Structure formats: structure tokens, C-alpha cells
Amino acid sequence: MVNNIKDEILNTLANSNDPKELKNLETREVEFEDYNEVWGELIDKSHSYDKEDFEKSLIQLEKNFCHVRLERTIEIKIFLIEIGAEGFVSTSDSISKINMQSNSLVADSVGNSSDESMQRKPYDESSVKQLFEEFSAKDLRTLKVSLLNLLLDNSKPIDKLTILLSLVHSKYPELFNEYLEDENNDPIDLDQENWTVLYFHSQNTALETNFSIDRYKHLLDVRDFLRKKGESDFQFISETKKSGQSGQSGQSGQSGQSGQSRQSKSLLDELIDMLVESLSKMKEVSCNLIEKVKSKFK
Template sequence: MTAITSNISSARDEFLAALKDTQVSSGQLLDMVLELARISDVLEPFLPNEHYAINGRQPYWSSDYFNKQKVFARQNFSKERLEHLIEVREFLRQRGDKGFAPIMRSHQSVAPQNPQSQSDYQPTNNLKKFVAQGDLLTIRTALRIEFNDNRLDDHQLYAAVKWMKEQVTDIFESYSEKAFARGIESDSSQWTSEYFGNQVVYLKTNFSEERFLHLIEVRQLLRERGEENFAPADSTEPKATSRARSASQSPQRPRSGSQQSTASAHSELNPAFKAALLIGGAIAAVVVFLIALVR
């Protein structure tokens, strides 16, 4: 199994696991289906099958029916089956079925770090999960998308770098400049959200400590300026990233050619991904695997 097929398989597994997370809304799951559809080979064509038939009649929808459809979706990971699962899940949530109804939890904020002492730093669950798995590509991806978690300040990101270097000795490579990893701009007046997005892309090509530390500095300046998408956030209940939609709506078709490359290049600033990171767990892991698939 290649790294790509392994990541596709893992993204599918994590998405199906996220369906059982009561903290994840139907809107967030539908947003994630959109992202799955934008990356080639993640979704499969729908395969009608008398044994895997979709039953559109709500009286037959139960937790047992939902679990069987999850098994079928694992065998035919198609847009149609995923949307049907989300629709059934929402029906069971609204009905208040055990294991589906949202559970009110107290969301603990990420504790602010003293800039003079980072000894009490606690890595996010996403970082710990992928470090434990040991795959360098997904570890780097998980560290990179820490920039998306607006609960984290610059001190916590610096601490994350220090912790990561202790856990994974080869996490960073030497700084270099090349076609898809242009140089660092020292003039802070040129630091814009677009510049930040471009530097994130360059970091993918040249995952150096210099680039990562520079991104922390740029991000902090954008936060201080009050730039959209960079404002500090608390860890209150994440909101859906899109307006309420029926599960029968179809996601957009995957983009092709340069359009897909452009969309993928800035995908790490995606509001749907930011919301997923706030929730954590399987839905956040989906983000890591999807971004790892975009080269």
C-alpha cells in the first residue's frame, strides 16, 4: 500500500468514525464531504446494490439501520452513501436517539503559556495522535495545521516546535529556496493574509524550522492587526461553517487542473478545517489526512 492509498483509507476511516461524534454537526459533516470530493480518488462512484440499498423511508431509520449503512459506506465510499448517512444521523439526532443526540460538554480552553516558561506546555491531541503513529508526512501536516487553531497563541506554537523537536528528531529539514519554496520577506509591511497562505504552501515544499518560526511571527502580526481568519478564538461550542442544508444537497464537483491546485494550495485556511480542529477527534484527523494528500 502506497502512502497515498494509506492516507485515503485513513481519511475514510476517520470520517466514518466522526459520524458517531455527537459534537460534530450535520453541517460540519456536509462541509467535510465537500472537501472529500475536491481531492481525487477519496470518493468512489455510487454503486447500487440490492444488498446495499438506500432506504429513503424514515420509519425504517434506526441506529441498527445507520450502523449497517456505515458498513456499506465502507465498501462503497461514495458521496451518495455519505450524504444518506448524514441525513439518517440528523434524523436520529432530532429524534433524540441514544448515541446520536448532542451532548452538552464543557469545552476547556487551551491554557495560555507564559512566554518565559514553556515547561507546562501540553500538545494538542492532534499532535500527540500523529506523533504516536510515527508517519513523518502526517506528523508534519498535523504540526502545520496548528496554525489553523485560533485558540493557540504564538507562545504555544513556539512551545509546540520545541516539543516536536524533542519527539521527532528529523521533523525539520534544512532551509532552502526553490521553485515552490520562495524566500522569506523580512519587511513586515508586506505580510498579508495572502503572503501567509503562500508561505504555508512553501513550508510544504521545504519544511524547515526557519519557515515555521517565520510563519508564527507573521501569524501573530496578522492577529494583532485584527485580520479576518486570524483573530484569537476561545474553545466554545464550534459552529457549523455553512448555512443549514438538507442532506440531499450535492457537494460541488471536484475542480481540475490549475483550479484544483490553487484551491488546494490555500486549503489549510479553510473555515471548515478550522471548525474541525476546534472539535478535535476523528473529524480533525480527517483534515490532517486530506491536507497530507494535497502535494
């Protein structure tokens, strides 16, 4: 009986793309084994996962059926479903959403028809374009992960990250939560005496569950403070150092051209590039999402 339940859970994990059904697996009554590192370390908790993480975690769970491995495997798969990773999209949900949006457009067209003719108007091109430019919950989740990753990127100037955050908030206010303090979200501490590396990471963990603009701005302040204090893990890494470029002969002309190119860019273009670069580093992000981001900011 126990093995049957275990097999059902593993089968559901492998084949279901329904987040609710996956979450319900945690409530199933089944006898778990103790965590055993012999089958590999638990996949690290992260802002972002990929298909390989899921496959590895599922194999580990099959070998060592413990509760903590089950939770992490479910977490990874739900993340991949939410960002619309290939092979992890719920077909029924996608079709239902498209049908609902299409029906809404049809209803609007019919509603706007004259009472005399009662004929349905054809789709308005701008309305159809808007339909496909709208951000889904998966898109917003991906954008959130991108911003979380930028917070840890030492090559990005904090002043520009601050402006980018405000810009994203103005375009996608629904991406952010209200500031919250509870047993899972530590309160913000404004006393700089307590701004340590450990404090930064604890607040960063809280930001994952309470993605508020106030908490994000606070973390930018803490990061800037730790950088100026000289903490090695928070020091700025210039783009030239990161890419291995130098000012030696033979490259000066190229460096000058790239410098002129950067100078010719507007601040808005720089911010968009920063966000697009972060999105591009995520394996499961589609080109369609990147184009939607560019279109939204222009």
C-alpha cells in the first residue's frame, strides 16, 4: 500500500502540470524515509530553476523518498510551470485562457455594434496586439526572478538599479506585494549597526516571499552600505573586468568605440538592456517575453 502511494506521487510529479494537484501531494499520508546525502545533496533553494534541476531532484526523490526532497521537487516543478518552461505548460489552462480572452474581444465587438445591424465587428488590430502583449502570471513571475537576480549582480550600479526598480514598478505595479511582517518575513531594521552580510541574506530570503518595493529598496541601501564598508562579496565588478577586456594596445580603438556606444545610449535604453540581459541569462525564458518587455518600456 505504501509503495502504491509512493508510486502515485512520483507519477503525478513526473506527468502533472497542475500546480494545485502538485501542492496537494505534500498532504498525502505516506511514510517517508530519513534524508540521506548518499543520493546527492538537496538541490539548492534558488530564485530560478531549470529542467535539469527538476529531473535531478526527481531521481533523488525516487532513490531517497524523504519529505524535504518531495517539497523541493514540487517547488522546482511549480516554478517551471509558472514561467511557462517548455514541457511544463498546462495545455488546458493555456487553451482556456486564450478562449476566454478571445471571447472577451468578440463580446466587446458585438457590444459596440449598432442596435440596427446587430452585426459583429471584426477584431480591432490594436486590441489583438494588446491581447498578445499582456503579461501573464508566468511572465510576472519570471520578471520577479530577474529582479531578484539583479539584486545579487555586482556588475550593476546600485543607483541604476534603484531607477530600474521604480520604472518596473510604474509599468507593472501588480508585480509587487504590500510590505508584510510575520513569522516568515523579518521586519526591516533601519539601524545600520545591524546591517551585516547575514542580515542582507535574511532580508533577501524574506523578499522572495514578500516581494514589496519597500523591502527591495531597503536591500539596495543595505547592499550599498556593505559595498562601501568593504565587504568582499559586495564589491563592484566592472563590465570590462568581468569580460576580460583591457586597455592594451590593439584594443584601444575597440574600447573607444564601445565607450562611445555606451555614451550614446539614453538612460532608458541602458535600463532596458540591464533587464533584458538578466532575463536572457535564465534558460527557460522565451524570446516572446523579452520582446514584450522591450515593447512595454518603449
